[in-house]
Every structure is written in structure tokens, then in C-alpha cells.
Amino acid sequence: MTGSVLPPSSQSHGLWQPKRGASKRTEDIVKVILGAFAAISIATTIGIVLSLVFETFQFFTEVPLWRFLTDRAWTPLFTNPQYGIFVLISATFLTSVIAMLVAVPLGLLSAVCLSEYAPRNLRAWLKPGLEILAGVPSVVFGYFALLLVTPFLRQFIPGMNTFNGLSAGLVMGIAILPTIASLSEDAIFAVPQSLRQGSYAIGATKRETILNVVLPAALSGIVASIVLGVARAVGETMIVTLAAGLNPTLTLNPLVPIQTMTAFIVQVSGGDVPVGSLSYRTLFAVGTTLFLITLALNIFSFWFVRKYQEKYD
Amino acid sequence: MTVSNSVFPETQSEARFDPKLESRYTIDNIFKYATWFATILALAVLAILLLDVLVDGLPNLSLDFLTSFPSRRPENSGVLSPLMGTLQLLIVTALFAFPIGVGAGIYLQEFAKDNWFTRALEINISNLAAVPTVIYGLLGLAAFVNLFGFLTGGRSIVSGGLTLALLILPVIIVATRESLKAIPDSLRLAGMALGSTRWQVVWEHVLPQAFAGILTGTILGLSRAIGDTATLVIVGAKTFVPFIPLFFQAGFTALPIIIFNWVSRPQPAFHSIAATGIIVLMIVLLTMNATAIFLRNKFQRSV
Numbered sequence: 001m002t003g004s005v006l007p008p009s010s011q012s013h014g015l016w017q018p019k020r021g022a023s024k025r026t027e028d029i030v031k032v033i034l035g036a037f038a039a040i041s042i043a044t045t046i047g048i049v050l051s052l053v054f055e056t057f058q059f060f061t062e063v064p065l066w067r068f069l070t071d072r073a074w075t076p077l078f079t080n081p082q083y084g085i086f087v088l089i090s091a092t093f094l095t096s097v098i099a100m101l102v103a104v105p106l107g108l109l110s111a112v113c114l115s116e117y118a119p120r121n122l123r124a125w126l127k128p129g130l131e132i133l134a135g136v137p138s139v140v141f142g143y144f145a146l147l148l149v150t151p152f153l154r155q156f157i158p159g160m161n162t163f164n165g166l167s168a169g170l171v172m173g174i175a176i177l178p179t180i181a182s183l184s185e186d187a188i189f190a191v192p193q194s195l196r197q198g199s200y201a202i203g204a205t206k207r208e209t210i211l212n213v214v215l216p217a218a219l220s221g222i223v224a225s226i227v228l229g230v231a232r233a234v235g236e237t238m239i240v241t242l243a244a245g246l247n248p249t250l251t252l253n254p255l256v257p258i259q260t261m262t263a264f265i266v267q268v269s270g271g272d273v274p275v276g277s278l279s280y281r282t283l284f285a286v287g288t289t290l291f292l293i294t295l296a297l298n299i300f301s302f303w304f305v306r307k308y309q310e311k312y313d
Numbered sequence: 314m315t316v317s318n319s320v321f322p323e324t325q326s327e328a329r330f331d332p333k334l335e336s337r338y339t340i341d342n343i344f345k346y347a348t349w350f351a352t353i354l355a356l357a358v359l360a361i362l363l364l365d366v367l368v369d370g371l372p373n374l375s376l377d378f379l380t381s382f383p384s385r386r387p388e389n390s391g392v393l394s395p396l397m398g399t400l401q402l403l404i405v406t407a408l409f410a411f412p413i414g415v416g417a418g419i420y421l422q423e424f425a426k427d428n429w430f431t432r433a434l435e436i437n438i439s440n441l442a443a444v445p446t447v448i449y450g451l452l453g454l455a456a457f458v459n460l461f462g463f464l465t466g467g468r469s470i471v472s473g474g475l476t477l478a479l480l481i482l483p484v485i486i487v488a489t490r491e492s493l494k495a496i497p498d499s500l501r502l503a504g505m506a507l508g509s510t511r512w513q514v515v516w517e518h519v520l521p522q523a524f525a526g527i528l529t530g531t532i533l534g535l536s537r538a539i540g541d542t543a544t545l546v547i548v549g550a551k552t553f554v555p556f557i558p559l560f561f562q563a564g565f566t567a568l569p570i571i572i573f574n575w576v577s578r579p580q581p582a583f584h585s586i587a588a589t590g591i592i593v594l595m596i597v598l599l600t601m602n603a604t605a606i607f608l609r610n611k612f613q614r615s616v
Contacts, residue, residue, distance in 0.1 A: 027510045031424055037416035038425070041438050041486065044479050048448060051455035109351035117348055126352060128606075133359045135533070135598065137540025139569045140591050143576045144362050147584055174358050181355070203332065207341040228443055235445020237543035238569075242576055262543065265447045269547040275459050287451045291444070298440050 052291055055284030062278055068285070074248035074259070076282045077268075083282070085289055087250045091165065091258035092290075095240055096233035098169025098254060099176055103229055106173070107180030108222065114181070115188040116210055127182070134178035142242030145171035150243060159255055163245030166254035172239050180229045187221020188214060220309040227301040231294045237262040261290045366595070370588025378589060382555045383571055387582035390575075392590055394554040398470060398567040399539060399597065401560060405474025406481065406538050411531055414482050418489025418527075423515050442483040449480045450547030458549060466561035468549030473565060476548050477541060481534035488530020492523040525608050532605040536598050542569035568594045 060068070063083050071084030110130070114123050149167040154160045191214050199209040215222065245257030246267050259267070265283055273280045381391025425431040453476030457465050465472040496519050504514035520527075545567055552574040554566040568590060575587035 023510045023513065027512045030512045031420075034416045034420035034424060037413045038420040038434055038486075040413055041417060041441060041482060042434065044441060044452070044482070045437050047456055048444065048452045051452055052448075055455065106351040106355060109348045110355055113348035113352045117345055118352075126356070129356050129359065130352075132602070133355060135536060135540070135602065136359070136362070137542065137569055137594065137598070139540070139542045139573050139576070140362070140366070140595070143572070143584075143587060143591060144365070146576060148361075148365055174355070177355055205337050205341045207344040208337070210344075231443045231445070235447065237445070237447055238573060241543075242573070262445065262447050265451070266543055266546050269450070269454065269549075272549070284451060284455075287448055291448050294443055294445060294448075295440075298443050302436070 048291070052284055052288045055281045056288040058276075059278070059281035059285040062281070063285075072250060074264075076279060084250070085261075085286070087248045088259060088261045088264055088286065089289070090250055090252060091240075091244065091248070092234055092260040092262070094165045094252050094254060094258065095169040095172060095236075095244055095260060096230060098166060099172035099233045099236075100226075100230060102170055102173025103176040103180050103233075104226055107177045107225075107229070108184055110177070110181045111184035111188055111222075112210060112215075114185045116206070116214070127185070130178045130181055133174075134182065136175070138175060138236060138238040139242070141171050141175045142238040145239055145243035157255065161245070161256050163243065163247065163257035164255050165244050165258050168240045168242075168244035169254065171243065172233055172236050175236070175239065176229045176232050179232060180225045183225035183228065184218070184222045187218040187225070190221070191217045217310055220305045223304050223308070224301050227297050227304070231297045234293055234297070235262060235290065237266055241266050261286050265290075363595075366588045366591050369585050370590070370592045373586050373589040374592055378586075379593070383553050383566075385553070387575075387580065387586050390586055392568060392571060392593055394557050395566045395568045395571040395590070396593065397557045398550075398554070398565050399569075399594075401470045401565075402474045402477060402545075402567055403535060403539060405471055405560065406477040407531070407535055409475060410478035410481050410485055410534065410538075413478070414485025414531070414534075415489050415527055417482070418486045418493065419515060419520070421486070422490045422493040423511065423519070438483050438486055442487070446480060446541055446544045447547060449476055450544040452476065452479070453544065453548045467563045468551075468565070469563050470558065470560050470565045473545050473548045473550065473567070476544055477538040480541065480544060481538045484534035484537065485527075485531050488534070489523075489527050492526025492530070493519060495526065496522050525611065529605045529609045532601050532608075536601045536605075539597060539601070540569060540594065542573050545570055546573070568597070 068083050068085050071082040072087075073082040074084050074087035075082045114126055114130075118126055145167045146162075149171055150160070150162060150164065153167055154162075157166075160166070195213055195217055196209055199213040200206075204212065240260045241263040244260060244263065246259050246263060247257035248259040248264070249256060251258065264286055268279055268283055273283065378391045379396065380393055381389060382393050383395065384390045421431065421434060425434070453472060457472040457475050458467055462472075465475065500518050500522070501514050504518050505511070509517070550570040551564050551566050552570060554564060558565045572587050572590040572594065575583040575590060578584075
């Protein structure tokens with residue numbers, strides 16, 4: 001750009017001429033490429049929605065929606081198939097509730113411990129320890145649930161089946177605990193020290209300060225972590241496939257074999273399903289249901305955080 | 314916490330505030346021990362889990378186990394093809410997820426203007442992070458296996474790796490943004506004052522400083538991908554693959570898949586080699602995580 005305004009005679013003096021034009025062009029090209037990379041995440045969402053919607057729509061041309069919602073059994077592979085999605089939802093609900101009963105209290109307590117009670121140098125060891133637990137693949141937790149926890153529990157609970165919702169839910173709770181603990185700890189740790197000191201100054205004890213001042217101040221982060229935990233529980237696959245069974249039953253009894261939505265998807269896609277067959281479409285119909293549930297959880301989380309987030313400067 | 318006088322109607326005359334410190338401190342202590350109990354319980358479970366896997370699986374761990382193919386007989390079974398499958402998946406996933414994730418992170422942190430498109434991208438990314446892995450599996454099945462099967466080879470390692478790459482993109486994008494956020498603005502301003510363009514500043518000054526953090530995040534994302542089972546089952550991983558399939562060949566397998574299969578068999582001998590498979594998988598994961606921690610410690614103090 002600037003080169004053009006200089007007289008041609010000065011060229012020989014070897015003046016430094018920045019190639020602004022070239023830099024500008026590189027800048028524009030890079031920006032477009034990086035923008036395209038960022039757009040891939042949007043494309044992923046669109047891809048998910050399109051593939052789910054397309055096959056689900058095909059599914060509902062063959063199976064009416066009211067049967068999907070009102071049938072009392074889930075037997076899509078039988079000769080006289082029934083498509084009651086609530087059979088699978090009941091199993092997902094049961095295992096998720098058990099998991100959250102374990103993960104929420106334990107996760108919040110250990111978050112409080114790490115943030116408020118543990119000495120700084122010990123915290124530096126405990127937090128990575130919990131993160132290792134979070135990094136254990138879920139198939140390993142499935143092994144743990146089926147081969148260690150279930151035999152252990154069966155010694156005390158006589159009527160318990162080899163496959164059951166209880167051990168799957170308990171182990172899933174342990175698997176989700178680090179997610180809740182780690183994210184809640186971030187939120188609790190970020191509460192400004194002045195709030196704690198103010199509470200101590202009016203005579204509250206440490207526990208009273210934590211329960212009445214610190215936790216309410218961190219509420220939006222804590223709720224967001226719990227909602228993410230619920231989404232993980234609903235979408236958790238290998239633990240429930242291995243330990244809860246592949247037996248679709250409309251029940252909330254934690255001792256009998258059941259089948260969750262995720263376990264059904266894995267079971268059916270494990271055998272080769274021909275594209276365009278009804279079982280292929282059933283996969284996507286169940287997937288859509290699962291997606292809508294996690295989407296609802298996400299929207300709730302966004303709404304809650306936006307409404308209740310405390311801002312400190 | 315104020316105890317009003319009305320609680321002591323008889324002692325009005327000497328109406329004194331009773332802080333009840335004794336009992337409050339007792340409850341305080343109970344609460345404190347409860348939090349420690351929860352933390353230690355979580356870590357104890359981790360310890361029991363690792364110990365149980367080691368006790369069950371360590372006796373089978375040998376060179377033979379690493380160099381034999383999976384077999385119908387547990388005593389002859391090994392993890393050669395699953396291990397090779399996992400390593401190839403790692404390559405494909407990293408090859409796609411790393412440049413795209415880092416590029417998207419740079420775009421959002423350094424270039425994007427604060428407009429509706431950027432906000433939509435941000436909401437979208439945090440949404441994607443909470444989508445169950447089976448949904449990614451269904452996307453991979455519909456898109457990479459069926460729609461673009463002529464490019465990817467159908468139920469191949471490339472299809473599996475691409476699906477896993479989409480799965481961990483949000484992790485890498487978030488890690489990249491966090492590392493870039495930690496670089497002080499003075500560095501950018503200094504570069505621009507010398508006449509660099511924004512991209513030159515990012516490429517030559519900001520990115521090298523943020524690289525360790527980005528790499529750590531990427532490795533953590535990859536280790537999540539490597540342990541993922543459900544996605545690969547849906548994309549079409551096989552269990553018994555008596556040869557080593559290469560990238561575009563249909564019919565691949567991976568470590569978590571063979572572990573899943575062995576655990577779900579009724580015979581105890583298969584459970585024992587499943588534990589050995591878990592040990593191999595955990596060694597791969599621990600190596601990756603140790604690298605991440607090493608990089609973090611090595612480069613952390615450079616800024």
C-alpha cells in the first residue's frame with residue numbers, strides 16, 4: 001500500500017517496505033478459516049437435529065405418536081411390537097434418581113470440604129484425585145457395578161437380581177460425583193472472602209456461614225453443576241447397559257432388571273441395523289426423546305443461572 | 314441467628330443473649346466431619362476400584378496378552394487389534410479435533426465481535442457439552458457411516474474418530490479460550506504497537522504462550538474420547554476382529570469395546586481378562602494424563 005506512494009527512484013536505496021497488503025490478505029483468509037472452524041460446532045448441532053428429526057419423522061409415519069406415548073410395554077423387536085417410550089423413561093428416571101441421591105449430597109459436601117476446610121496444600125492433591133475419578137471411563141464403572149457392587153449388595157438384599165437399577169444407580173452416582181464436586185467447588189471458591197468475614201463478624205460459626213451465606217451466594221453455579229449432573233445421569237450409557245439389564249419393564253422397583261433409553265440404543269445398534277428399517281428409525285426416535293430431555297435440562301440451567309447469578313466486583 | 318428475649322419469658326429481668334456456642338460448635342464439628350467423610354469416601358471408592366481391577370487383571374497381563382487377537386477362548390485372548398484400533402482412533406480424533414477446536418477457540422476469543430452470532434456460538438458450545446454421547450453416536454451413524462460412507466469407508470476407524478472428534482470439540486474449544494484468556498493484554502498491545510496485525514500477534518506471541526494450556530485441555534479431551542464406548546458401539550465397532558484394520562477399512566474395534574464385550578459375558582474367565590483390558594486402557598489414559606500434567610507444570614510459570 002505505502003510502497004506505491006513512494007517515488008520509483010527511492011527503490012534502490014533499499015527502504016524497508018512493509019507488505020501491508022499481503023498481511024491484510026493473510027489476516028482476512030485466516031479469519032474466514034477460523035470462523036469456519038467455529039461454525040463447525042453449529043454444524044454439529046444442526047447435524048444432530050437434522051438426523052434425529054428426519055428419522056424420527058419417518059418413525060412416526062409408521063408408529064403413531066399416541067402409541068409411542070401410551071403403550072404399556074416396549075417390545076419393538078417382537079412380531080407384535082409395542083412402543084411405550086415411558087417404559088424406557090421409567091428406567092432412566094429410576095437410575096438417575098438413585099444416582100443423584102448419591103451424587104448431590106456427597107458431591108456438595110466434598111466441594112465444601114475442598115473449598116472451605118481442606119488446607120491449601122492438601123487441596124492441591126485432593127482435587128486432581130477427584131478429577132482422576134471423573135476421567136475413569138464409564139465402561140470401567142460398569143465392570144465395577146456388575147462384578148463388585150451387585151454381588152456385594154446381594155448378600156444383604158435376598159430378592160435382588162443380577163441386573164438391577166440399584167447398583168447401576170449407586171455406581172453412576174459415584175461416577176457423577178466428581179462433576180458436581182468440581183464445578184460446585186469452583187463456584188463456592190469464587191465467593192468473595194468479604195462475605196465470609198462479614199458473616200463471622202456478626203457472630204456466625206463456620207458452618208452457619210457456609211450454609212447461610214456462602215452456599216446461597218454460589219447457588220447459581222451449584223444448581224448448574226447439579227443440572228449438568230442430571231444430564232450426565234440421563235445420558236449415561238455403559239453403566240446401565242452392563243449393570244441394569246436389557247429388560248424393558250415399566251417399574252420403579254430398583255431390584256429387578258430394567259432397560260434405559262441409552263441401553264436400548266446401544267443394544268439395538270450393537271447388531272447391524274439396516275438403514276431405513278423400522279428398528280433403525282426406532283433408535284432415532286428414542287434418541288430424540290433423550291435429546292429433548294437433556295435440552296430441557298439445559299434450558300432450565302441457562303434460565304436459572306441468568307436469573308440467580310450473583311455478581312461481585 | 315438472633316435469639317430474641319421472648320424465648321426466655323421467665324428471665325426477662327436478666328434478659329441475656331445466649332449464643333449456645335457449645336451446641337453450635339458441636340454441630341459445626343459434625344458438619345466438618347461429614348464433608349471430610351464425603352471426600353474421603355469418593356477417593357476410597359477410586360482406590361477400591363483400582364485395587365479390584367489390579368487384583369483381578371494383573372495375573373493375565375503379559376506380552377502375549379498385548380500381541381494376541383481377541384479369541385473365543387479367554388486364555389488365548391489378547392488385545393492386539395483393540396489396542397491398535399484405539400491408537401488409530403486417537404490419531405484420527407486428534408488430527409481433526411485439535412486444529413478445528415483450537416481454531417474455533419482462537420476465533421471466539423481473539424477475533425469474534427460481541428454480536429448475536431458469537432453469543433449463539435457460545436450457547437451452542439455449552440449446550441453441546443451436555444449432549445449425551447449416544448446422541449453423537451447416532452449423528453456419526455447417520456452422517457459418517459451412512460451419508461458419507463463412500464468417503465469414510467462406512468463402519469471404519471475414520472468414522473469412529475470423526476464422531477469422537479465432534480464429541481470432544483467443546484472441551485478443546487473451552488480449554489483454548491481459557492488459556493488465551495490467561496495471556497495478559499499487554500502482550501497483544503505491544504505486538505500491535507509494533508505494527509503487527511491481529512493474526513501475527515496471535516500466531517507469533519499469544520499462541521506460543523498459551524500452547525501448554527491448550528495442549529493440556531486437548532489431551533484431557535482426547536482421554537475422554539479414548540474411554541468412550543457407547544459412541545463406538547453405535548457407529549459400528551465390532552468385537553472380534555482377528556486382524557488389524559487400517560483407517561478406512563470397515564470392521565474396526567477398540568479397547569473399551571472389547572472390555573464391554575468381555576464384561577457382559579457370563580463366564581468369570583472373561584471377567585478376569587476384562588480387568589486386564591481395563592488395566593491396558595488405564596495405562597494408555599494415565600500416560601496421556603501424566604503428559605498433560607507434565608506439560609502444565611513445565612510451562613505454567615513461563616508467563
